[in-house]
Amino acid sequence: MMIRVQNAPFDFGQECNAFAQAQGNIGAIVSFCGIVRNNDTGTLHRMEIEHYPGMTERALDKIAQQARARWSLSDCMIIHRYGTLAPEELIMMVATASAHRASAFAAADFLMDYLKSRAPFWKKEITEQGAEWVAAKDSDEDALSRW
Structure with a gap:
């Protein structure tokens, strides 16, 4: 299980390939990559992401362990960036490996x-109008409630 919280950019293809090559006799690998998207008005200059080192990694490790136990994963990976990111930059990725795709x-x-809803990251959007902390969305909470 790999958890990385980092300031530096990462190469999604390279990370996926390395994760896949590290797996043994496995039936499925699923990966997802999140990208900083511009806001609805197209005025996002940058996003600033903060976290508490140590606490963040422990929280991500705990949820990754829960996922591994619940779905009998052979492995999983979480990479999440912090610092200043521009629109279209990669912000995070997850990958999971299991005997079965479901x-x-x-x-x-x-x-x-x-x-999206519980990891200890705080995001601030800097736009032409100023800076504003990103608030939690009801839709993200609703998505989490199904688990």
Whole structure:
């Protein structure tokens, strides 16, 4: 299980390939990559992401362990960036490996719902109008409630 919280960019293809090559006799690998998207008005200059080192990694490790136990994953990976990111930059990724695709898909979906609503990251959007902290969305909470 790999958990990385980092400031530096990552190469999604390279990370997926390395994760796949590290797996043994496995039936499915599912990966997801999140990208900083511009806001509805197209005025996002950058996003600033903060976290508490140590606490963040422990929280991500805990949820990854829950996913592994719940879906009998052979492995999973979470990479999440912090710092200043521009629109279209990669912000995070998850990958799951399991004997069966249903487990790999469900676990990846579960990890994403957790990352969106419970992971200890704080995001601030800087636009032409100023800076504003990103508030939690009801839709993210609803998605998490299904687990």
